[in-house]
Amino acid sequence: MKKFAVVLAAASVLAFSGMAFAAEIVMNGSTTVLPIAQSAAEKYMAANPEAKISVSGGGSGNGIKAIIDGTTDIANASRFIKTDEVKAAVEKGVYPVPFAVAMDALLPIVHPENPVSDLSIEQLQGIYTGKIANWKEVGGEDKPIAVVGRDTSSGTYETWNEFILKKERVTPKALIVASSGAMLTTVAQNKNAIGYDGIGYVNKTVKALKVGGKTGSAETAIDGTYPLSRSLYMFTKGWPTGEVMKFLNYLLSDDGQKIVAETGFVPLRILK
């Protein structure tokens, strides 16, 4: 019993001292960026055992708010900082610094046998709000459109909402699937279906549509010609130093950008 207590005391001393010396990074924010942050943090911690990174996702707005309040070191955001947020930060003497860490591109997908191959943003909006309900209205066969969407809490939905639906509501008749994988299976099996997925998930079982004549690819997302792409950001409180800077440098290096590609997003530059 006594021995056990000694071991326990030693262990707790070790644990606490470890905590005190470890350079801890707290990350918070967008759930869209979460997979990148999570997997980069894991790889970074594996390479630097002394580093400790805790990652949580509460939405871009919450992440930026946490930077302003000083409760987090890095805020993940799937959008740029808003004017109001900059104002609030400056009033508190905080200067958020943005780092674009990855890009996100969404592709509209249909069944491979669907003759439609190009839709404009207006047509996509019509389909997702339920105003366009038949494929013949957009140059396809005389068949009803089965609209497939993601659950409203997902980051993919958020992006799609922003680019396609804008302020409108997705039709309540839309089939809702709970993951990017389920989206792919559903669309691959339904000749009437239209759906959307992040570029990393789309494969040969479905047909990716052009948007307004532009093919979605890593290249067109990087050069900015593909309309359904956006940058993903990490914001730091002031210019980063120490462990935070090392982590961001790692994420922006080729190794880090490979992680971005592996998690299904578009890296910032073409990797060899």
Add this chain to the structure above:
Amino acid sequence: MKDALPGIIIKAISSLGILIMVFILYFLFREGLPVLRTVTLKDIFLGQFWYPVEEPPTLGMFPLIMGTLAVTALSSAIALPFSLLIALFVAEVAPRRVREFMKPVLEIMGFFPSIVLGFIGMVVLAPWLQNRFDMLSGLNMLNASVLLAVLIVPTVSSLTEEALSSVPRDIRDASYALGATRWETTSKVVIPSALPGILSASLLGVMRGMGETMVVLMAAGGAAIIPMSIFDPVRPLTSTIAAEMGETPVGSAHYAALFFGGVILLVLTLGINLLSAWIEKKGAFRK
């Protein structure tokens, strides 16, 4: 003292179980009730639209509740007659050898993982339904209900079979002695005397269907609309909770609404329980 020990241990363990249940209940209400700060009860129960991430959120659960009820009703309508017939066959008709084989098969089928069924629904049943009947999508209420029925049948038929088998031999013999045929004995003597057991087996099956998550999440289509036909996609409460809980910020109105959905599910199953108690009491009174 030595004799009292097992009793004490049993009491301690069972009250721990009750304590955990009470704690779950408390937790559910504590997390769920704050939703009423954002929306009214009327908005939740009668609201037609579920757009939980809008600002401010629209948290109408009427389509979700209807989805749960519709899927449960349809799957029970498919599963219960089948279960009764299977149970009758195994308990009354089948020769001893078939019976000894069927019983464990039914029991093993009851352990079939629901995610595997959901997967079958997604990649086999959905495309087939769609191509065969030219539906908008094979992921719909019918698909999910058929799969749920597959989950319900083994449990209900196995329990119903037990209820039928436990009807005493004397009663059957008395019936035969009065000149009743086998069918008359089964329908007029065995089934009525096993009725409370059959009912509670059925209601257990209904609750199994209502609480099932994975199958409906994968196969029901997930559209938050009030189903007008069995080919409409539906979004039951369970799959809504499963799909959205992971992504919603803790403490938000949406988060509380999902817990409130859990409270509604709890109340629904409690309702079924009370109903079964009431039916049993009425049955006993009639006798």
